[in-house]
Amino acid sequence: MIQAAIFGFGNIGSGVATVLEENAGQIAKAVPGGIHVKYILDIREFPDSPFADRIVHDIDVILSDPEIKVVCETMGGKEPAFTFSKRALEKGISVCSSNKELVEAFGPQLLETAAAHGCSYLFEASVGGGIPLLTPLLQNLAQEDIQSVTGILNGTTNYILTKMERYGADYGQVLKEAQELGYAERNPAADVEGHDTGRKISILSSLISGKTVKFDDIHTEGITKITPADFVRAKAKGYSIKLLGVSRKCSAPDAPAGIRMEVMTAPFLVPEGHPLHSVSDVFNGVLVHGNMVDDVMFYGRGAGKLPTGSAVVADMILAAKSIGHTVPIQWEAEVLETAASSDCTNAFFVRMHAADAAKVHAAFGDCIDQVWSDETDAEFVFVTKPVKEGVFFDCLQRSGEALSVIRML
Ligand code: HSE
Numbered sequence: 001m002i003q004a005a006i007f008g009f010g011n012i013g014s015g016v017a018t019v020l021e022e023n024a025g026q027i028a029k030a031v032p033g034g035i036h037v038k039y040i041l042d043i044r045e046f047p048d049s050p051f052a053d054r055i056v057h058d059i060d061v062i063l064s065d066p067e068i069k070v071v072c073e074t075m076g077g078k079e080p081a082f083t084f085s086k087r088a089l090e091k092g093i094s095v096c097s098s099n100k101e102l103v104e105a106f107g108p109q110l111l112e113t114a115a116a117h118g119c120s121y122l123f124e125a126s127v128g129g130g131i132p133l134l135t136p137l138l139q140n141l142a143q144e145d146i147q148s149v150t151g152i153l154n155g156t157t158n159y160i161l162t163k164m165e166r167y168g169a170d171y172g173q174v175l176k177e178a179q180e181l182g183y184a185e186r187n188p189a190a191d192v193e194g195h196d197t198g199r200k201i202s203i204l205s206s207l208i209s210g211k212t213v214k215f216d217d218i219h220t221e222g223i224t225k226i227t228p229a230d231f232v233r234a235k236a237k238g239y240s241i242k243l244l245g246v247s248r249k250c251s252a253p254d255a256p257a258g259i260r261m262e263v264m265t266a267p268f269l270v271p272e273g274h275p276l277h278s279v280s281d282v283f284n285g286v287l288v289h290g291n292m293v294d295d296v297m298f299y300g301r302g303a304g305k306l307p308t309g310s311a312v313v314a315d316m317i318l319a320a321k322s323i324g325h326t327v328p329i330q331w332e333a334e335v336l337e338t339a340a341s342s343d344c345t346n347a348f349f350v351r352m353h354a355a356d357a358a359k360v361h362a363a364f365g366d367c368i369d370q371v372w373s374d375e376t377d378a379e380f381v382f383v384t385k386p387v388k389e390g391v392f393f394d395c396l397q398r399s400g401e402a403l404s405v406i407r408m409l
Helices: 011-022 024-030 059-063 081-090 100-116 134-138 155-167 171-180 195-209 228-236 305-321 354-367 389-397
Strands: 002-007 035-041 068-073 094-097 146-152 239-250 260-271 283-290 294-301 345-353 368-371 379-384 402-408
Touching: 002 011, 002 081, 002 305, 011 024, 011 035, 011 305, 024 305, 035 059, 035 068, 035 305, 059 068, 059 081, 068 081, 068 305, 081 094, 081 100, 094 100, 094 305, 100 195, 134 195, 146 195, 155 171, 155 228, 155 239, 155 283, 195 239, 195 260, 228 239, 228 345, 228 402, 345 354, 345 389, 354 368, 354 379, 354 389
Parallel strands: 002 035, 002 068, 068 094, 260 402
Antiparallel strands: 146 239, 146 283, 239 260, 283 294, 345 379, 345 402, 368 379
């Protein structure tokens, strides 16, 4: 039997406890004797919880117990999660995290600490909630040159966008629902402003490149400017609107050091027939393109107590089976230069006032791919061909004030 501890008994931490308890028989098939939660670290008391007797408030109780071999870090945020994780790893205790903020900021450092102390730092649950994604990417696709990753990576925003598209639901009301369902971050701005997706696409980009792609270096937009009118226009042409994390390798001829990446987070119009078009509600979908295997799609619940708890437990099982050595994850601290957003290439959907149509034609010329409105319309709606973003925004500036600008996949 493996003795374990949980750092942080919130939504995900209590999900981990439930998965370990309810699926104990199943887990014991993978780890002889199973995984037993000996301690739960939290500043709060949980008198009504069946785990009340395992709550401790002092991390040293856990770190000084030689029986503890694995902990899960489900605290969220950078501190004290970083200090606690590092101290556990320095004791040779493997750490399994769902904390994307911490993984994005300190992944390489914590991996190095784990390697130096013969234990593992694992973070499957930090991206894609319950979807087995990072382990397949690092193991089953290790032979591939991954050329792109395109993902719906945030359950909260996908839930909100789905309800707005299908039922014309009110943004604020649906956000409240997502919070009640345990999908949203403590501060839901991290979801709706795209920061959560941004951190997840940074982690994925780092893992496929083996270097560090910093969240702070990538263009990040959320869903707060999407309006019901955008959905109406998009739907009429067979498109859905999704918040995507996009990461593409590019060998731009003008790139100074060979391969660079285009990485961004933004809402995109996704056409019918694209595998991500039908990914709805809290579900996430991640489309990976390898140079040999072609497209591989991962799909599942991107948020929620039990799905995310399940992904954490998958790592705890892997850590328990790997005691005595480090599960290798290639991720160097060296920062990888990503393309400036003005150098990224995308097609755009634009809504303007009809009065600006002539200026749009003059500025964009041949870059206009299709016009989606007619002469009777109060708006001039058009989509562009793929164009460098710097060029696009330059043309837009000469066209008047846009009602809406959304990228197209
Ligand atoms: N708030 C996140 C989401 C939780 O909605 O996807 C899972 O990372």
